[in-house]
Amino acid sequence: EAQVTQxxxxxxxxxxxxxxxxxxxxxxxEYMSWYRQDPGLGLRQIYYSMNVEVTDKGDVxxxxxxxxxxxxxxxxxxxxxxxNQTSLYFCASRDSGRNSYNEQFxxxxxxxxxx
Amino acid sequence: QKEVExxxxxxxxxxxxxxxxxxxxxxxxxxxxxxxxxxxxxSPELIMFIYxxxxxxxxxxxxxxxxxxxxxxxxIRDSQxxxxxxxxxxVNRGPGAGSYQLTFGKGTKLSVIP
Numbered sequence: 001e002a003q004v005t006q007x008x009x010x011x012x013x014x015x016x017x018x019x020x021x022x023x024x025x026x027x028x029x030e031y032m033s034w035y036r037q038d039p040g041l042g043l044r045q046i047y048y049s050m051n052v053e054v055t056d057k058g059d060v061x062x063x064x065x066x067x068x069x070x071x072x073x074x075x076x077x078x079x080x081x082x083x084n085q086t087s088l089y090f091c092a093s094r095d096s097g098r099n100s101y102n103e104q105f106x107x108x109x110x111x112x113x114x115x
Numbered sequence: 116q117k118e119v120e121x122x123x124x125x126x127x128x129x130x131x132x133x134x135x136x137x138x139x140x141x142x143x144x145x146x147x148x149x150x151x152x153x154x155x156x157x158s159p160e161l162i163m164f165i166y167x168x169x170x171x172x173x174x175x176x177x178x179x180x181x182x183x184x185x186x187x188x189x190x191i192r193d194s195q196x197x198x199x200x201x202x203x204x205x206v207n208r209g210p211g212a213g214s215y216q217l218t219f220g221k222g223t224k225l226s227v228i229p
Contacts, residue, residue: 033217040123042221043159043203058216090158104149104205104217106158 002027004107006091012113013081021076021110023091031094032074033058033104034066036087043090049074081114088112118142119206121220129228134191136223138204141185148180148187149205152198153222159203163189194227201225 004025013019025032033048035058045058049068063085065077074093078085091107118141128134136150147166151159165171165178165187177190187206191198204220 035219040221043219045216045218048216103161103164106160109156109158 004091004093004105006107006110010111014115015082016080019078019081021089023074023107024072025093029093030096033092034076035090038087083114086114119204119218119220121204121223123221124224125226126223127226127228128194132194134194134225136189136202138187138220139185140206145206147207150178150189151203153201153203196227196229199225199227
């Protein structure tokens, strides 16, 4: 089954404790992206990657890091989480970005709470 | 700053009626447009995309695009309670390098009343 998976699905942590949210897709997609979703603010892009070893900042990259060492995986790293990073996070992937109307598939989401 | 605007709602319609959802965008270079449906606590799922001016129909859903007015809409005919969700409009500036990013509106919450 074609899918985007994220782990963990739920996480409660404390300020300053480094964490990683994993994202994996089995569709051989070139393009992957991370979003956060907050009430009243909608979906905002954190980082995206056009291919292996190629990443770029989205609209809200502060406090986050990413890496793309393999095509299928795109982990999101919070080196020192803060309460304002409490949010619902979605990973997404698409086939070649050159086709602007390719469907973007979303993972199930990770609900993160930073105390 | 590329912006995509939607009325937040809630938009309430009776079962069987037509629901009309609207979206405007600021970047005239935008090439393709997407409507996603998102149930509470779930991930967005694609309903339709459109990239040519005019109407595009898929079952009970019709997307309408007017690039001159920078306006895209989604009509849901014969609305069902299961259509109750938040509808996200997304805009892509592609093809080419700009196509790697989707800009989302904040979504319109639709409630279909039985």
